[in-house]
Amino acid sequence: MASFEQLDLLLGEALENMMGAAQEIRALDTQKTKEYLRHIGTATMELWAIREGVYSVRPDIKRDFVTESRSDPPRFEKLSELHQRAGVAEEEGDVVSARTLYTELRNSSPYGWFKLLAEAGLYRTSKQK
Secondary structure (H helix, E strand, O other): OOOHHHHHHHHHHHHHHHHHHHHHHHHHOOOOHHHHHHHHHHHHHHHHHHHHHHHHHOHHHOOOHHHHHHHOHHHHHHHHHHHHHHHHHHHOOOHHHHHHHHHHHHHHOOOOHHHHHHHHHHHHHHOOO
């Protein structure tokens, strides 16, 4: 069933993937690097325009990274470290460990920025073998 929460999650994941694609393009350093990066920049702005539209309809689902980081710094650091470990496991192809860590992250963060990161990680790893 369609929801604004799911749309926000998918847009967030698309934005993450756009940043990854930009890094790959920079690393490949082709004759069209600048052109490709311009296209990614334009696409990123368009995705953010959609996301801001979602937030105008449902401001309650907008993640406030700064507020969350300042409200409880030790919790923020713990969850940041957990997210980093999950990301490393995912990058190394250890899907089982990555999913375990993302699940732990989601369970430790029932709302906010880290829940979004955890759900995006779980979604990505659900597509991997």
